[in-house]
Amino acid sequence: MKYTEEHEWLRPEDDVIVVGITEHAAEQLGDIVFIELPEVGTEVAKDDECVVIESVKAASDILAPLDGEIVEVNDALVDNPALVNDDPTGDAWFFKIKPSDIKQMDDYMTEEEYTDMIS
Amino acid sequence: MTDLLTTPLHALHVELGARMVPFAGWEMPVQYTAGVMKEHLHTRARAGLFDVSHMGQVLLRGPEVRTAALALETLVPVDVAGLKEGRQRYALFTGDDGGILDDLMVANRGDHLFVVVNAACRDRDIAHMTRHLDGVTVEPVTDRALLALQGPEAGAVMAAIAPEVAGMRFMDVATVTVDGADLWISRSGYTGEDGFEVSVPDTAAEAFARRLLADERVAPIGLGARDSLRLEAGLCLYGHDIDTTTSPVEAGLAWAIQKVRRTGGERAGGFPGADRILREIADGPARLRTGLLPETRAPMREGTRLFATEDAVEPVGRVTSGAFGPTLGGPMSMGYVPVDLAAPGTTLYGEVRGRRMPVRTAPLPFVAANFKR
Numbered sequence: 001m002k003y004t005e006e007h008e009w010l011r012p013e014d015d016v017i018v019v020g021i022t023e024h025a026a027e028q029l030g031d032i033v034f035i036e037l038p039e040v041g042t043e044v045a046k047d048d049e050c051v052v053i054e055s056v057k058a059a060s061d062i063l064a065p066l067d068g069e070i071v072e073v074n075d076a077l078v079d080n081p082a083l084v085n086d087d088p089t090g091d092a093w094f095f096k097i098k099p100s101d102i103k104q105m106d107d108y109m110t111e112e113e114y115t116d117m118i119s
Numbered sequence: 120m121t122d123l124l125t126t127p128l129h130a131l132h133v134e135l136g137a138r139m140v141p142f143a144g145w146e147m148p149v150q151y152t153a154g155v156m157k158e159h160l161h162t163r164a165r166a167g168l169f170d171v172s173h174m175g176q177v178l179l180r181g182p183e184v185r186t187a188a189l190a191l192e193t194l195v196p197v198d199v200a201g202l203k204e205g206r207q208r209y210a211l212f213t214g215d216d217g218g219i220l221d222d223l224m225v226a227n228r229g230d231h232l233f234v235v236v237n238a239a240c241r242d243r244d245i246a247h248m249t250r251h252l253d254g255v256t257v258e259p260v261t262d263r264a265l266l267a268l269q270g271p272e273a274g275a276v277m278a279a280i281a282p283e284v285a286g287m288r289f290m291d292v293a294t295v296t297v298d299g300a301d302l303w304i305s306r307s308g309y310t311g312e313d314g315f316e317v318s319v320p321d322t323a324a325e326a327f328a329r330r331l332l333a334d335e336r337v338a339p340i341g342l343g344a345r346d347s348l349r350l351e352a353g354l355c356l357y358g359h360d361i362d363t364t365t366s367p368v369e370a371g372l373a374w375a376i377q378k379v380r381r382t383g384g385e386r387a388g389g390f391p392g393a394d395r396i397l398r399e400i401a402d403g404p405a406r407l408r409t410g411l412l413p414e415t416r417a418p419m420r421e422g423t424r425l426f427a428t429e430d431a432v433e434p435v436g437r438v439t440s441g442a443f444g445p446t447l448g449g450p451m452s453m454g455y456v457p458v459d460l461a462a463p464g465t466t467l468y469g470e471v472r473g474r475r476m477p478v479r480t481a482p483l484p485f486v487a488a489n490f491k492r
Contacts, residue, residue, distance in 0.1 A: 031156035033443035034416050054418050056155040
């Protein structure tokens with residue numbers, strides 16, 4: 001598991017990376033009321049805006065953490081955005097990306113480094 | 120940066136786990152540990168306690184209360200002189216061009232008027248009244264907190280502490296003594312629910328708040344839920360839905376201008392901007408504040424531009440408040456649109472992140488009021 005400064009978690013699963021947001025991020029955002037996911041098959045570049053999250057407070061974006069192709073999205077979030085508050089690191093993953101350059105994962109933080117960053 | 124002001128309940132908020140944020144020069148709780156959504160729903164189901172001590176409390180005294188009322192009528196298009204003792208009414212300070220300088224509550228408390236204004240406008244309102252109210256003493260209240268208890272169980276909760284409130288109806292005001300402190304209570308609020316707004320001496324505020332919170336029906340509610348509650352109730356937030364560029368008639372607040380102040384009334388006109396405001400009552404305004412229900416789940420926030428068609432070049436209006444309505448179960452907004460597009464059910468398009476999304480005009484409030492009439 002790796003972490004970005006944007007509070008995303010990246011979990012390798014076979015040849016894809018599963019992406020979600022951390023518990024810390026979900027708590028900071030507050031109650032989440034709307035999520036817009038990218039379309040499956042979209043090619044994204046690192047730092048492209050690819051998910052829109054609206055909480056009771058404000059809208060924010062999730063950036064693509066890696067270059068690659070979106071191969072699966074979690075449609076359950078569209079109907080039930082609150083799942084992100086309930087289970088951010090489990091059922092409430094956002095999308096799976098097939099990275100074109102897996103070395104980009106090396107840029108990201110370990111759990112320990114992330115925990116240090118938010119503490 | 121200047122230091123933020125704090126209310127007498129500051130330590131209690133922190134103890135209750137509030138997230139404190141700057142608001143109109145004050146450090147205020149935006150939410151507690153339950154979060155905005157649960158706080159909102161709790162208020163609609165039971166009773167919520169709000170600290171609104173940042174709002175400005177002002178006493179107006181004249182030789183007689185009627186003197187003060189008639190003086191205040193030179194600044195607001197409202198029937199203040201006809202306000203009976205023990206009653207409160209919504210009012211607006213208007214400008215010479217018919218815009219709104221602030222909205223306020225005014226109560227007739229027997230030998231004086233009690234006025235509550237918005238925090239962000241407080242100093243300007245006090246200066247405005249001091250300059251223009253001849254023969255009236257404008258006395259800012261600086262030693263009292265203001266709490267609101269709102270929700271369907273607010274009446275029962277308050278009556279358990281102060282039995283006198285049981286007979287109060289919506290917009291009644293009374294002074295009630297609790298634990299030796301004089302509480303100035305009104306049966307009113309900013310949520311669309313039954314409830315009370317209570318001015319309490321600073322020194323008694325925390326004890327009173329703790330007494331309310333000791334009742335299991337009561338939960339503390341932050342400014343976040345206060346905003347979604349008032350928006351569901353169709354109520355304006357000054358500086359957003361109404362300001363110096365909007366007239367009371369455009370804002371759909373003509374109901375606050377009683378017949379006696381309108382053309383043909385006994386005390387018609389005589390307030391700033393009367394020409395425009397009375398003309399708009401007679402002929403109708405060019406635009407109107409309306410409810411807006413987005414057809415997708417994406418909230419349309421303040422500033423969202425509204426278009427008559429999906430590909431129109433020029434916007435016809437804009438959203439002035441927008442959020443997710445926890446009780447409504449979907450996004451909701453308010454905004455200004457031309458009168459010919461304001462009929463409920465008209466489809467418009469709001470531009471969200473560069474895309475035109477359909478939104479229908481809708482009557483306000485989004486959630487029916489539950490006052491004790």
